[in-house]
Amino acid sequence: MAQDARIAFIGGGNMARSLIGGLIADGYPATHIVASEPDTERRERLAGELGIATCADNATAAEGADAVILAVKPQVMRGVAEALGPIIANHGAVAISIAAGIRLGDLQRWLGAGTAIVRTMPNTPSLVQSGATALYANEHTSEAQRDLAETLLRAVGQTRWLENEQQMDAVTAISGSGPAYFFLVMEALEEAGVELGLDRETARLLTLETATGAARMALESDDPPAQLRQRVTSPGGTTERALEVLEASDLRGALQRAAEAAASRADELGNLLGEQ
Ligand SMILES: NC(=O)C1=CN([C@@H]2O[C@H](COP(=O)(O)OP(=O)(O)OC[C@H]3O[C@@H](n4cnc5c(N)ncnc54)[C@H](O)[C@@H]3O)[C@@H](O)[C@H]2O)C=CC1
Numbered sequence: 001m002a003q004d005a006r007i008a009f010i011g012g013g014n015m016a017r018s019l020i021g022g023l024i025a026d027g028y029p030a031t032h033i034v035a036s037e038p039d040t041e042r043r044e045r046l047a048g049e050l051g052i053a054t055c056a057d058n059a060t061a062a063e064g065a066d067a068v069i070l071a072v073k074p075q076v077m078r079g080v081a082e083a084l085g086p087i088i089a090n091h092g093a094v095a096i097s098i099a100a101g102i103r104l105g106d107l108q109r110w111l112g113a114g115t116a117i118v119r120t121m122p123n124t125p126s127l128v129q130s131g132a133t134a135l136y137a138n139e140h141t142s143e144a145q146r147d148l149a150e151t152l153l154r155a156v157g158q159t160r161w162l163e164n165e166q167q168m169d170a171v172t173a174i175s176g177s178g179p180a181y182f183f184l185v186m187e188a189l190e191e192a193g194v195e196l197g198l199d200r201e202t203a204r205l206l207t208l209e210t211a212t213g214a215a216r217m218a219l220e221s222d223d224p225p226a227q228l229r230q231r232v233t234s235p236g237g238t239t240e241r242a243l244e245v246l247e248a249s250d251l252r253g254a255l256q257r258a259a260e261a262a263a264s265r266a267d268e269l270g271n272l273l274g275e276q
């Protein structure tokens with residue numbers, strides 16, 4: 001890992017915290033990470049809990065950084081990018097955007113022609129090194145800069161380069177927003193356990209261990225999830241009854257529609273906030 005690269009995070013919110021926490025847990029030196037965050041309380045928490053340098057001013061953070069991670073909301077990206085463009089260009093740094101929907105063409109226009117930009121979509125499990133991130137770079141990004149972006153994100157989980165930028169909306173719908181879908185399922189299953197007579201602590205522990213166990217099995221097995229599901233489902237047994245209810249409730253259809261809604265919102269954000 002390129003542990004001598006200086007990394008600046010612009011915006012120190014939920015996703016930046018997950019990425020910084022994951023990088024430090026992976027051994028990346030906190031002394032090489034700086035974050036700018038306008039909110040005083042968040043800034044102090046970042047410095048106190050993660051031991052990184054923080055500041056209120058984006059330009060101060062970006063100065064001298066090899067990679068500038070743009071971790072602000074899509075709605076403020078334009079102003080932030082336009083202000084930082086000259087600083088990033090001066091140092092020959094790579095800009096790494098994690099914003100949903102914001103397209104490379106717009107980032108290029110706002111940061112300045114010729115700037116190396118990697119558009120990515122990470123997710124919050126990066127905090128525990130179980131992130132999943134897709135990346136797509138523009139033509140000004142050198143091999144070394146692609147490697148740096150990939151190395152940083154691989155420190156916090158799995159990475160995949162996309163074949164085309166359009167795929168980023170699908171990634172946003174599946175893995176970017178995805179943790180929230182699984183958390184919702186966990187909330188609901190825990191609640192069902194309580195309704196059936198378990199105390200909350202037991203219901204939560206059983207739910208979370210089951211979710212982890214199922215995910216690990218699916219990752220480690222050569223068989224697809226459908227086959228693993230069939231192995232839990234004894235003919236005439238309890239799982240069969242439960243799955244009949246889930247199929248009748250159109251859980252598959254609900255997830256399909258949810259993912260489509262997320263992907264189309266990503267596209268909508270790109271149209272609303274961009275110029276192309
Ligand atoms: N939360 C998630 O699971 C994921 C979020 N993303 C993307 O990450 C980006 C950040 O999202 P979150 O961390 O969830 O939002 P957040 O609201 O937690 O963090 C954004 C931070 O930016 C700060 N900020 C506001 N204006 C600023 C400015 N002008 N300069 C510097 N900082 C400023 C805010 O005070 C806030 O702390 C978004 O673009 C989002 O699309 C991408 C993948 C997953």
Ligand SMILES: O=C(O)[C@@H]1CCC=N1
Binds near residue numbers: 177
């Ligand atoms: O909800 C959002 O817009 C961001 C992008 C993916 C996850 N969180």
